[in-house]
Amino acid sequence: MSVPSTVPSAPDWQLRVRTFDGDTAGAGVLVSPRHVLTCAHVVCAALGRPWEEAGTPRPAEPVALDAPRGGGAWQAAATVLDDGWFVDRSPWDAAVLLLDRPAPAAPPTLRSRGGADRPGRAVSMVGFSADEAPAGVWSHGVLIGRGGRHHEHVQFDIRSSTSARITGGFSGSGVREDPGGALVGIVCDAHQDDRGLGVSGWMIPVETVPNVWGGDVSAPPSQPLRDSPRTVHALALALAETPTVADPEARREFYRLLAPRIRRSLRVDLAPGLFASRLVGVARDHGLLHEAVAALDLLEEGSPPMRRVWEAAGPLLDRE
Template identity: 40%
Template sequence: MYDKNESGRTAAGAGRGEHEDADTVLATGTVRLRDGHGDSAGTGFLVGDGLVLTCAHVVCDALGKPRDTEVLAGARVTLDMPLLAGPGAPGHDIEAEVAHWVPIREDRSGDVAVLRLLAPAPGARPLPTSLSRRLWEHGSRIVGFTRRSDRPVWQRGSLLGPAGKGWVQLSRADGQTVRVTGGFSGSPVWDNALGAVVGMIVAAEPVRDDQQAYMLHLGALADEIPALAEAFLVPTPFRGLEPFREEDADVFFGREEDTETVVRALRGERAAVTLCGPSGCGKSSLALAGVAPVMRRAGHEVVVVHCGRTSRPVGALAVELLELARQERFGPPRAIGVERVVTWLTGAGLADTVHRLTGSATTDLLVVLDQAEALLDLPEGDLTALLSVLFPSRRTAGMRVLLTLRADFIDAALSHERLGPVLKRGAVLPLTPMTREQLRAVITCPVDRVPGVSYEPGLVRRILEDAGSEPGALPLLSFVLRHLWEEQSGGRLRVEAYERAGGVSGALRRHAEEAWRKYVPSVTGTGFPDPAGAPEIPDPMETVTHARRLLAGLVRVVPGSGAPALRRVLTRAEAGEQRWRLAVLFAGKDERLLVLHGGAGTPESVELAHEALITAWPTLSEVVREDRDFLAARGVAARPGTLGKSGPC
């Protein structure tokens, strides 16, 4: 009765509820509204960050007002969470205020209210939701609280057809004796097939054997209060051009065997493992979302140093160790500066520094050096300092290092006077492009986990055929999958949206060129489209020059290597304000071609979202091709160890 995508799997519970039963999930997001006497006025449920959805008439009952009385925004109500506290035990009072209130209209529409919690509720989490309307005969469950009891009353039912005004009929399951009475209004309706909430109880017929209840579909609720639409949307499981992070582990698929191989190597006798592969094959994602969570579950602390973003990796390591030490389990944070930690690292070593910072005797630590090819540009002193910290003459048990390295730099790394011996003493593991079955998992598994969302028939097969087996196809695939998710309609990822985007090979190219046309002409003679305002650039050619120099500043060429161009971190000071304003536009949430770093008192910089843009973005490719000699000369002239960051761009 419910959709299957082309992998043959059915939609399961939303991410966090995948390993939890429905009752456990509902307990973390269902609330009870109480009146001035402490009795139940009805039910509600969390749908977003601090938002509670319930019926308008339940709010009136909680406030002791007639149901036809208007309730103004800001009115205070009291909630608790008896399911979270445990059956029979009253929950702690939670204060909330009315954010939206839509009264019951004469045609039975309306009757919706949104509350905002005034303080976080420990243990509370928003419930997974689905906007799917394919609900016929899906099993359901709801919960209510009668006025004089703290014990919940559960009812099993079956979802039937629409009953007008966004209502959906809800029939009691066979043999179910519980009827919907006062205290059920506002209850979330859990769809057993979708593993998510699909509506809210709003009305019921008089109590009798064939009683029917009615829910208001979430889509109708969003029509009443448009702000709810965003709360109902499930965040995209696809990262686009960004690598998967450790917190994305539950939506990272396709590299399970590779993860086991790397973890097995890290648990061996060698202190370092180098994960080597072509650009765009997913090395960073495997290290961060695959290996790091497994090592952490095995008892290792994990810190990550992004080598491509720093010219001082020992300092970056010190920053990450300070962040580690600030975690609550290590006690109150101490006022220790980065430079002091650097002194400890270079003097006493990594293990001793971890002991001092955490007060823990653990030596189980994994340091991930992402984009380790950037280490080749470090001055000898900085590289020697880093290697001395990570690979002391006397090895500490439990300390491990995982490096990710582009395959086209493996020869340079192995022949490097300082880095080469370290890599040779460790294990070098090749990471090959994904197989067709691995790519199928990347495409289908994240969608399988989300209730009510599926691919249109034939689309998965077409994406697989278009993705092929090219080493750099993964970021292009990830980009188009994110685009499809954001363009979904009616819970379907559509063929039409895929074709309009340009498919796997064309989506990123088309997106980047549209962004270029959108922003570069728009600033010509009229000023930057920035709400804060910006100086106008009267000369159109000056605008184009600034935009092209911005792109040139974001790439680097290793002189004499013959290797493809690499992305490069560009500081705000180096770019200048006119180019920085363009950088901010290209990094906006609608474009996501660039990534901004820093701010809030720290130096600001920008870089390409992924090196795949160097070949996929025609304008950028043209800049690299035409300016390659200049970019190589800049690499020679730049001070060693700055990754080409110094000097004008």
């Protein structure tokens, strides 16, 4: 009998933050063997304090954490670092904690460059929102773009009707990129529909959190994704299927947005498929693939074909 995916065979890097009464206040994620990133409002909930974004002083009392996704009895206390309380400055509603004992697992790979600026990237989250599922319940979504109360935060939408909706137990949970599982950010807020279901939310990107833990990150290095001809072809095909590239007039407008170094080696009057293929090659030669895809997104405005472009571009952008 196979083991369900929500019950790992080894301790996980996502921990649970508890209240004095043993209830769930939220989650936190390891960024080093002794440091945890979570939301400031989760810390306040654990301590039974009201949370006001700009007016809440850094608490000195420790909070309790455990590791239900490890299936063991690990428990610890953690205090907020002197410079790890972000309620009146970027990235807002974030806190970095110091554990009083080593963590039960290795930290994840931290996607600290460019992971949050790619609309269409598939992500997963596991939240402690159901008492009958102590190891957490999964939700799957896609990154949409920056927004919310602070420009640094990034919206994600839940795209599956079978995924868990974003509720209080998800605050501080790790947003994991698919595939690979690297940490992109932590859940900080949710937007509810008229039925009270959290169908979208916002995350604090890891790349916006100052490294106040002093660079003590023991995450394994990110494994480069294979840069195969099939990957390049998939991106070219996705580009060719966007309305902007398919339509000659719209393609000319897109062409004018491209960097001069790309335009000098690219003819705008090529057939859509050939134009897209040539664009991928030239943009990669100059290290400007992300810039070119972002220029196209300005015209596509997050269309479904554009989200497929971002997904196809992900493996190549990770190599830039």
